Structure formats: C-alpha cells, structure tokens
Amino acid sequence: MQRKIITIIGGGFSGSMLAVQLARLSGDLPYHCDVHLVEPRPVPGPGLAYTARRPEYLLNVRSQFLSAFPDQPNHFQNWLQLTSPEACQQGFCSRQSYGRYMQQLVSQVLEWPSLNGFRFTWHNQTAQAVEVAADGQGATVRLHNGLELFSSYVVLALGNFPPPVPITRSLDYLQHPNYHGNPWAQGALRTIGPTDSIVLIGTGLTAVDVLLGLRADGHQGAITAISRHGRWPAAHQFQPLPYPDFYATDLADCSTVLEVLRVVRRHVQAAQSQGIDWRTVLDSLRPYLGKIWASWAPPEQARFLRHLAGIWSVLRHRSPPQNALVVDEMHQTGQVRSVVGRVKNIVPVRQGLQVTVQKGQQPPSVLSAQHVITCTGPLLDYRRIQEPVVATLREHGHLLPDPLGLGIQTDEHGALFSANGQASEVLFTTGPSRRPAYFESTAVPELREQAVALAQELGRRLRSR
Numbered sequence: 001m002q003r004k005i006i007t008i009i010g011g012g013f014s015g016s017m018l019a020v021q022l023a024r025l026s027g028d029l030p031y032h033c034d035v036h037l038v039e040p041r042p043v044p045g046p047g048l049a050y051t052a053r054r055p056e057y058l059l060n061v062r063s064q065f066l067s068a069f070p071d072q073p074n075h076f077q078n079w080l081q082l083t084s085p086e087a088c089q090q091g092f093c094s095r096q097s098y099g100r101y102m103q104q105l106v107s108q109v110l111e112w113p114s115l116n117g118f119r120f121t122w123h124n125q126t127a128q129a130v131e132v133a134a135d136g137q138g139a140t141v142r143l144h145n146g147l148e149l150f151s152s153y154v155v156l157a158l159g160n161f162p163p164p165v166p167i168t169r170s171l172d173y174l175q176h177p178n179y180h181g182n183p184w185a186q187g188a189l190r191t192i193g194p195t196d197s198i199v200l201i202g203t204g205l206t207a208v209d210v211l212l213g214l215r216a217d218g219h220q221g222a223i224t225a226i227s228r229h230g231r232w233p234a235a236h237q238f239q240p241l242p243y244p245d246f247y248a249t250d251l252a253d254c255s256t257v258l259e260v261l262r263v264v265r266r267h268v269q270a271a272q273s274q275g276i277d278w279r280t281v282l283d284s285l286r287p288y289l290g291k292i293w294a295s296w297a298p299p300e301q302a303r304f305l306r307h308l309a310g311i312w313s314v315l316r317h318r319s320p321p322q323n324a325l326v327v328d329e330m331h332q333t334g335q336v337r338s339v340v341g342r343v344k345n346i347v348p349v350r351q352g353l354q355v356t357v358q359k360g361q362q363p364p365s366v367l368s369a370q371h372v373i374t375c376t377g378p379l380l381d382y383r384r385i386q387e388p389v390v391a392t393l394r395e396h397g398h399l400l401p402d403p404l405g406l407g408i409q410t411d412e413h414g415a416l417f418s419a420n421g422q423a424s425e426v427l428f429t430t431g432p433s434r435r436p437a438y439f440e441s442t443a444v445p446e447l448r449e450q451a452v453a454l455a456q457e458l459g460r461r462l463r464s465r
Contacts (some may be wrong), residue, residue: 004031006150007141007371009389011039012047012446014431015157017068017107021455023114030119031462035151037110038141040126046099054281055094056212057143060205060321061090061238066098066444069354092236092320110263123147129392130154132426137428139386147353151465153458154409156416156429160378160442161385164238166201168344172352173289173346173372180373183210192371195221199355199367200341202375203227208327208374215326216261222337224367230340231314235324237277243284251288254293257304282316286445290438296359301439302404316440339367346372380435381405398427402436409436412448413457414450430454 006022008015036042037044044205048276059066079101080087087097113119132139141149161277163180165174169266173179181190183206192198192214201224211223215428246267254260268278285292290380293301304312330336341359352370382390383398383399393399397419410416411423414430430450435441441450 001443003035004152004465005036005150006033006141006153006155006458007036007038008155009038009130009141010159010431011037011041011044011106011122012045012157012158012431013045013049013102013157013444014047014157014159015039016045016047016102017448017451018155018157018430018454019120020068020105020109021451022458023109023118023120025116025118025455025459027116027450029116029462031465033119033462035118035120036123036141036151037106037120038123038125038127038143040124040144041126043103043107044110044122047102049160050095050102051254052184052354053096054213054216055096056216057095058092059095059098059210060092060233060236060317060319061443063088063093064091066093067197068444068448070448079104089102089322090320092322120302122182127389129383129393130389130396130398130427132396132424136425152426154427155414155454156389156427156433157204157297157431158387158390158429158433161381161387162205163202163374163376164379164384165377166348166374169407170345170347171255173348176353177349178352178371179346179348180371183373183375186372189213189217190220193221194218196370197221197352197368198223198371198373199353199369200225200373200375201227201355202377203230203232203338204313204375204377205233205317205319206377207375208233208323210373211327211398212323215330220335223330223369224339224369226255226339226341226343226355226367227310228340228342229310229314230338231311232323232338233317233319234279235320235321236455237279237321239277239280239283241276241280243271243276243280245284247285247291251285251292254292255297255300257296257300257308260292278315279318286440289440290446293416293439294437298404307402317443320371329392341365342418378432380407380431380432382408393427398424404436406435406439407433407441410434412437414454420452426433428458 063077067073069075087093109120110122110324125145128144129142130139139151139154250263267281271281341357345356347354353372355367356364358364400417402409408429414428415423416427432442
C-alpha cells in the first residue's frame with residue numbers, strides 16, 4: 001500500500017492535537033500515512049502556552065472544560081485524578097499541569113503506529129522553508145538540519161508569536177537589557193530585582209501572569225500598568241444554571257455590530273433583573289461567536305476591532321478568581337497602579353527607560369522605570385511576521401495575510417488562499433492563525449474542534465486521491 005506524508009509545522013496544542021486526531025481516524029483509508037511533527041522545543045505538546053515551569057500560572061478555563069477530546073468531556077479531569085489530583089485550585093489548574101497532559105497525549109502517538117496505519121515522527125528542528133510543487137499537488141518542507149520532507153499536505157500550526165513592538169519609529173529601546181519584549185521567553189523576569197520599578201504595557205491575561213510571577217519571586221517594587229482602557233480581566237464566577245440560548249431567535253439575522261450589541265445588552269439587563277450574572281449571558285454565545293463574526297462584512301469587523309475588541313477581551317477572557325484577588329490586592333496596597341493611555345515613545349536612559357503616555361488630547365506624561373515589559377498579547381499580523389516559513393510562502397504568493405491583521409486567509413477547511421484567490425490543495429493552517437474566520441481561535445474548546453475537523457478533512461482528501 002502506498003504511503004502519503006503529512007507534515008505538521010508546530011508541535012504546540014494545535015499541531016499536537018491534529019496529530020492525535022489523525023491517529024484516531026478510521027482505518028478504511030486507501031493509503032497509509034507518515035505524519036511528521038516539526039517542533040524545535042525540547043518536547044512536543046505543551047507549546048508556548050503550557051511550557052512555563054511556574055505553578056502560579058493558572059489556566060483561565062476550569063478543568064472540566066479542558067478535555068483534549070470533544071467526545072470525551074471528562075478526559076482531562078480523569079487524567080488529573082490519576083496523576084495529580086491536588087493540582088487544581090478552585091477548579092483552575094496550572095498551565096504546567098496541562099502541559100504534562102498534552103505531552104503525554106502526543107507521546108503516545110509518537111511511540112508506535114496507530115491502529116489506522118499512520119506512523120508519527122517528531123523532528124526536534126525548525127522548519128526553514130516550504131516549497132510548493134509546480135503542479136500544486138505537493139510541497140517540500142526543508143528543516144534546519146537540511147532534511148527535506150516531500151509532503152502530500154503541509155499544516156502550519158505555528159501558534160502565537162511574541163508581542164509586536166509597541167513603538168516602531170525609534171527602536172533603540174529594543175537593545176536595552178531592561179526592555180522585556182517577550183514575557184513568555186525563558187527566564188524573562190530573572191533580571192528584575194526585588195525593588196526595581198516596572199512599567200507593564202497591557203493589562204490583559206499576560207499582564208496578570210507577569211504580576212503573579214513577580215509576586216512569587218518576592219518582588220516589592222512599584223509597578224505601573226498602561227492600557228488604552230485601564231481595565232483588567234474580569235474574574236470568573238460560578239454560575240449553577242446556563243442562560244437560555246437566544247442566538248436563533250434574536251441574533252441569527254443581525255449583520256452589524258450595533259445590532260448585536262443592542263441584543264446582547266437587552267439580554268444582560270433581562271438576566272440581571274432575574275439575578276443572573278452577565279457572564280452567563282456571554283457564555284451562552286460561545287458556540288455562535290464564529291457565526292456572529294462571519295456574519296459581519298469587513299467594515300463591521302474593523303469597527304468591532306476599533307471600538308469593542310478591548311472591552312470584549314477583558315469580559316470574555318476572564319481570570320481565575322484567585323488571580324483577580326491578587327491583582328486587586330496589589331492595587332489596594334499601592335504596589336500596582338493603572339494608567340489609561342497609549343504608549344507614544346520609549347527612550348533608554350541611564351537608570352532604565354522612559355515611557356511617554358498620552359490619553360486622548362491631553363498633554364503627554366512621562367513615566368520612568370528600571371524595567372519595561374510588553375504584555376499586549378501575541379503578534380497576529382502575518383504581514384509583519386518574519387518567520388522564514390511564513391515569509392517565503394508570503395513572498396511566493398502561497399500565503400495571504402488577513403487585511404485586518406488577524407491571521408491567514410483560508411477557506412472553511414483551513415486551506416490557505418493564494419494571492420490569486422485559489423484555495424490550496426496542499427497547504428493548511430490551524431490554531432490562532434485562523435482568527436480571520438472565527439475571531440475566537442485561541443482557547444482549547446475551539447482549537448480542539450478545529451483539530452477534529454481538519455483531521456477529518458485530510459482523511460477525506462486521502463480517500464479521494
């Protein structure tokens with residue numbers, strides 16, 4: 001029997017779960033398949049999000065919703081009971097624990113061929129280039145060590161990239177040892193002294209993790225957090241009953257941001273009159289967020305990004321209650337203060353860095369600190385990403401960045417659109433890169449569904465070849 005090759009570039013959650021789901025495909029395939037997982041980190045599975053060896057970094061979703069398998073909702077909780085039943089606090093587990101879970105799942109498919117005849121190989125390498133065949137029916141993936149993988153299908157599962165630089169016109173600050181452009185980099189906080197002053201750019205979940213890490217390290221210095229809205233992520237609250245589904249009756253025909261906003265506000269008010277928290281209303285929309293986003297024309301999507309994305313982020317992507325309490329406490333003691341405004345400039349000075357902040361039309365103010373940490377979230381704009389694989393595919397017209405700067409343009413299966421508007425027969429993507437299609441494409445419940453759907457689509461294509 002002939003063997004086909006699927007190469008997955010990226011072995012974080014999305015790439016690893018795709019490999020696991022390929023191993024679970026039914027065995028009635030006309031081809032056996034070799035799956036190559038390309039991941040340069042020490043182990044595949046955890047990726048960037050779940051690698052940090054810091055127990056204070058907690059998942060922001062309760063463990064009951066984090067099974068890697070949509071059809072086995074208790075899988076992660078059962079794994080916890082067998083391996084580390086004490087790992088969760090109030091239902092929120094450490095990212096480190098989830099990383100071990102993912103590592104174990106992917107290691108099982110790497111150790112021996114699956115029942116459907118698929119064989120899996122991990123390459124502890126970086127992919128340097130992807131060259132699509134002239135006939136468009138295959139591609140060659142070239143690794144850093146010179147190995148070439150001739151592939152029937154290539155899946156980009158590149159995960160999240162470090163945050164974009166906050167200021168681009170003057171870049172001297174990037175070379176300063178006390179500027180920390182990637183808070184997730186190994187040892188990113190180790191050079192910060194216990195009384196050093198700090199400016200955080202951003203007040204989202206990344207900033208919360210940085211505060212928890214600093215607190216665990218015994219940091220006592222002053223911290224100033226800058227954001228355009230001044231809000232921190234809302235805390236999770238346990239809600240015993242769900243809010244009734246209102247998408248089909250009230251939202252399915254809405255085509256503008258304003259229409260959706262009015263409907264949601266009406267239901268929040270109705271819920272509050274019944275003693276139901278607003279979080280429950282927003283949670284009821286989760287299965288439909290992709291449909292709501294896709295129903296908006298590009299100008300409406302751009303309007304949402306300009307006016308509502310910031311507040312949506314802090315309401316939708318919530319913090320574990322214990323984390324929110326720590327942030328509140330640090331504000332109350334005066335160690336942390338929040339400043340509203342935009343960062344206009346960062347200048348290295350003798351004692352550290354100066355950050356210029358402006359709010360609206362008010363005169364700018366200057367903050368001085370020994371350290372500056374960018375916590376604005378990952379770079380999503382594939383027009384700016386210079387990763388070799390991305391850059392070469394983009395230059396050759398095989399990868400089309402989203403004009404709103406959210407990721408990669410794809411068809412409904414995740415096949416990349418080329419510069420001429422054709423969906424590729426070879427190149428696919430999964431994970432945060434698919435935000436243009438779904439907007440919400442970062443959390444486990446959505447990403448695991450993508451893994452299932454893409455594995456089934458690749459299986460269908462293998463059967464039809």
